[in-house]
Amino acid sequence: MIKKSADVGRAVTSLLEEEGMTNGQMAFDLNVSAQLISHYKHDRRPMQQDIAKDSLEIYHDSPEYRGDLLHNFSHGYTSPVFRGKAIERHRLAIEANAEREIKEALQKIEEVCLAKPPGAATAEERESIEKLMDELVEARAFIDNLVMMLEKEYNIPIMKRIQRLLPKWKSKGWI
Structure with a gap:
């Protein structure tokens, strides 16, 4: 990979x-x-x-x-750094974009039902799931860019934050 x-x-x-x-x-x-x-x-x-x-x-x-x-x-598996002409690179702008994308993803989560077994999903349901995935990926990309911005501007290393959270995740049985 x-x-x-x-x-x-x-x-x-x-x-x-x-x-x-x-x-x-x-x-x-x-x-x-x-x-x-x-x-x-x-x-x-x-x-x-x-x-x-x-x-x-x-x-x-x-x-x-x-x-x-x-x-x-990673062949594009991780989020790109957003630097395009249509992106304001200020932390408040990145925060606003992240918030908007998270809200759109949450709205799509509410619309899509994942209760049906994947093999029984219709073409229309699969299309809705693909759109859900798109919304989640867009939200993730803005979250990743916001985290990079916060790390840079506030000098708070993300690895320290992750190391601090690992015991919590382990205790909850998530990892």
Whole structure:
């Protein structure tokens, strides 16, 4: 499921801008050439999995870089970092979008009945379930982007939050 290599141009470019780094500084950190960093930035060469892993350890305090790499290396299984022209990148705007998408997902949950066994679902019911899944994925993507934004702006590492919640999840029998 995890790719051996992935194009990471947007991730590298954003990280360099965010950190105010040069290609040479990143190359030094990753023990590669500045030319290779340039190739990554312009998607002329994909980043190998081992370098990506090292970079995640080095730049662990950049949630958006981590989000970009995880998205690219997971074949898009994780949420992308929202940076499009139609997205306001302020925490309040991301929060408002997350709230809207969560409400839409909850509304769809109320509309769709999952009580019927999957094999007995009609084509129309399957279509409703697909729409439910779309709403849930959109809500998840905005939640993930909101968490990245909060982690970045308030300097609250998500991994610490997860580590703190693990015992609770275990005690409830969820994991």
